[in-house]
Amino acid sequence: MSVKSAGRVIDIMNLLKDYPGGLPLKEIAAKLSLPQSSAFHLIQTMHSRQVLTMTERKQYKLGPKLIQIGTRALETLDVNTEAQPLLRELMEKVEETIFMAVLMEKELVYVAKVDNYRSVRTSAQIGMRKPLYCTGLGKAFLAFLPEAVSDNILSSINMEAITNNTITDPVVLQAQFPQFRAQGYAIDDEENETGLFCLAAPIYNAAGEMIAAVSVAGPKSRVSSRHSFIAEELLHTSKVISQRNGY
Amino acid sequence: MSVKSAGRVIDIMNLLKDYPGGLPLKEIAAKLSLPQSSAFHLIQTMHSRQVLTMTERKQYKLGPKLIQIGTRALETLDVNTEAQPLLRELMEKVEETIFMAVLMEKELVYVAKVDNYRSVRTSAQIGMRKPLYCTGLGKAFLAFLPEAVSDNILSSINMEAITNNTITDPVVLQAQFPQFRAQGYAIDDEENETGLFCLAAPIYNAAGEMIAAVSVAGPKSRVSSRHSFIAEELLHTSKVISQRNGY
DNA sequence: CTCCTTAATTCATATATGTGAATATAATTC
DNA sequence: GAATTATATTCACATATATGAATTAAGGAG
Numbered sequence: 001m002s003v004k005s006a007g008r009v010i011d012i013m014n015l016l017k018d019y020p021g022g023l024p025l026k027e028i029a030a031k032l033s034l035p036q037s038s039a040f041h042l043i044q045t046m047h048s049r050q051v052l053t054m055t056e057r058k059q060y061k062l063g064p065k066l067i068q069i070g071t072r073a074l075e076t077l078d079v080n081t082e083a084q085p086l087l088r089e090l091m092e093k094v095e096e097t098i099f100m101a102v103l104m105e106k107e108l109v110y111v112a113k114v115d116n117y118r119s120v121r122t123s124a125q126i127g128m129r130k131p132l133y134c135t136g137l138g139k140a141f142l143a144f145l146p147e148a149v150s151d152n153i154l155s156s157i158n159m160e161a162i163t164n165n166t167i168t169d170p171v172v173l174q175a176q177f178p179q180f181r182a183q184g185y186a187i188d189d190e191e192n193e194t195g196l197f198c199l200a201a202p203i204y205n206a207a208g209e210m211i212a213a214v215s216v217a218g219p220k221s222r223v224s225s226r227h228s229f230i231a232e233e234l235l236h237t238s239k240v241i242s243q244r245n246g247y
Numbered sequence: 248m249s250v251k252s253a254g255r256v257i258d259i260m261n262l263l264k265d266y267p268g269g270l271p272l273k274e275i276a277a278k279l280s281l282p283q284s285s286a287f288h289l290i291q292t293m294h295s296r297q298v299l300t301m302t303e304r305k306q307y308k309l310g311p312k313l314i315q316i317g318t319r320a321l322e323t324l325d326v327n328t329e330a331q332p333l334l335r336e337l338m339e340k341v342e343e344t345i346f347m348a349v350l351m352e353k354e355l356v357y358v359a360k361v362d363n364y365r366s367v368r369t370s371a372q373i374g375m376r377k378p379l380y381c382t383g384l385g386k387a388f389l390a391f392l393p394e395a396v397s398d399n400i401l402s403s404i405n406m407e408a409i410t411n412n413t414i415t416d417p418v419v420l421q422a423q424f425p426q427f428r429a430q431g432y433a434i435d436d437e438e439n440e441t442g443l444f445c446l447a448a449p450i451y452n453a454a455g456e457m458i459a460a461v462s463v464a465g466p467k468s469r470v471s472s473r474h475s476f477i478a479e480e481l482l483h484t485s486k487v488i489s490q491r492n493g494y
Numbered sequence: 495c496t497c498c499t500t501a502a503t504t505c506a507t508a509t510a511t512g513t514g515a516a517t518a519t520a521a522t523t524c
Numbered sequence: 525g526a527a528t529t530a531t532a533t534t535c536a537c538a539t540a541t542a543t544g545a546a547t548t549a550a551g552g553a554g
Contacts, residue, residue: 002288002291002292002295003252003288003289003291003292003510003511003512004510004511004541004542005250005252005253005510005511005541005542006252006253006255006256006288006289006292006293007292007296008253009253009256009257010256010292010293010296010298010312013316014312014316016319017315017316017319017320018319020319020322020323020328021323022323024501024502025501025502025503026500026501026502034542034543035542035543035544036501036502036503036543036544037502037503037504037505037542037543037544037545038541038542038543040502040503040504041249041250041253041541041542042250042253044249044250045249045250045253045254045257046253046257048249049254049257051257053325055325058501058502058550061320061323062316062319062320062323063320064320064324064349064351064356065257065261065351066313066316066317066320067317067320067321067324067349067351067356067358067374068264068317068351068352068356068376069260069261069264069309069313069317070313070314070315070316070317070318070320070321070374071317071356071374071375071376072263072264072265072267072309073264073308073309073310073311073313073314073317074314074317074374075267076267076268076269076308076309077311077314078302081267102311104297104311104312104315105297109311109314109315111311111314125318126314126318126373126374127314127315127317127318127319127321128318129315206303207303250540250541250542251511251512251540251541252511252512252540252541271531271532272531272532272533273530273531273532281512282512282513282514283513283514283531283532283533284512284513284514284515284532284533284534284535285511285512285513287532287533287534288511288512291533305520305531305532
């Protein structure tokens with residue numbers, strides 16, 4: 001059994017995350033199909049505990065308490081604490097930006113980013129969600145997750161073109177997986193951001209489940225010319241992180 | 248009226264943020280004085296929505312959903328959106344790294360970081376928490392918050408030495424405050440990171456409450472030689488940000 | 495400034511949750 | 525590996541929440 005009002009608290013936070021400017025009570029109720037009066041009591045409770053803030057115009061937004069909680073969530077993520085120093089090492093070896101992400105509801109969520117000083121302009125930020133089909137990390141999930149899971153995800157997502165290189169046909173995408181599995185890492189060739197080339201490898205836990213993915217991202221010319229060196233370092237790092245997680 | 252189960256969801260998140268290793272159902276219930284069966288239903292609801300994760304040993308921790316939500320909370324923080332362009336300007340003028348932080352339960356939480364291209368190595372990252380007594384931003388809070396609040400915080404924290412310069416005696420720390428108040432900004436002289444010198448000024452809202460602090464951080468030699476110039480620019484920026492917040 | 499529109503609160507009752515005790519399951523000890 | 529202990533889960537009734545309708549407050553138009 002699930003607790004209705006508890007679920008609604010989560011729904012409200014989840015809704016407001018997509019409205020940086022905030023939403024008024026009425027709209028929150030409408031978008032979640034809640035009676036206004038129900039939404040009222042919930043929002044009041046959340047507001048009084050700093051989970052929500054209210055602007056002068058009675059627009060509700062995510063509050064400062066959630067900054068704290070969210071940061072802790074990031075810090076306590078097992079894979080993250082284990083991985084941080086290793087990701088930093090990897091960055092120093094390959095001299096490109098490193099990302100790590102976990103899977104959430106058919107999308108990936110960045111949980112770590114180690115910037116290279118030769119700063120590449122990538123829009124990705126910690127906490128951000130991105131689709132799976134057009135990112136190195138996402139393709140790593142699709143290729144290395146159990147096929148049933150991967151197929152299920154692929155069959156339920158919409159593959160829009162982001163760049164000229166974005167693969168929009170699930171069959172074409174799946175055709176890449178055997179190679180990814182053979183080499184141990186996935187490739188994103190400007191499929192999400194023009195000019196950006198990524199190698200991404202899976203991370204496993206003690207149960208042998210894929211729990212995260214790590215990637216090296218950089219300008220295509222710079223990365224593809226050092227492809228095999230980067231791949232080697234990436235695979236080494238991802239393997240060590242998996243081991244630290246009991247794999 | 249406040250919704251009981253909604254409040255409890257918040258209590259549970261808030262509790263778990265202090266237990267990075269997670270807590271089992273029983274302890275969550277005990278620490279919050281909830282009946283186990285009540286805690287059970289709530290946790291089940293939260294777990295099924297990825298707000299909590301469960302380790303193999305049935306220890307519950309903050310889940311990935313909260314990473315996402317917390318990150319958005321950070322991005323939508325008013326003071327942050329208002330301040331961003333001004334912080335960037337400040338960085339370009341003083342050519343050092345700029346930070347902004349808010350106060351949360353006796354610690355500071357970084358909400359903005361504008362890197363200078365002559366990149367200083369600072370460990371501070373957005374979303375990260377740091378103690379107040381040993382950082383420029385923290386000392387700004389302690390010096391410019393109402394004395395009752397400041398004293399209360401100081402009396403409840405443990406002042407460990409981080410560097411050779413860290414002030415570990417509350418009385419010594421408090422002795423600096425009158426000067427900070429007179430000049431309008433606080434100073435951190437390698438008290439948190441060796442080699443790092445900081446100037447930090449308070450930001451106020453329309454109600455005259457201190458809501459944030461901004462700092463300029465850089466190598467000691469480079470910053471202290473331009474001390475008065477940097478102080479002037481910092482004070483100008485912090486004042487403008489306060490004004491944008493209605494001060 | 496007043497009327498009109500829209501959104502936020504309040505209220506009373508139908509309905510869902512909260513809870514102590516019982517049960518099942520997992521972990522630990524011997 | 526069996527017995528024991530501790531913890532998680534289920535259950536049914538007492539209690540708190542959820543909700544549609546009514547009310548109040550706020551916002552906008554003329």
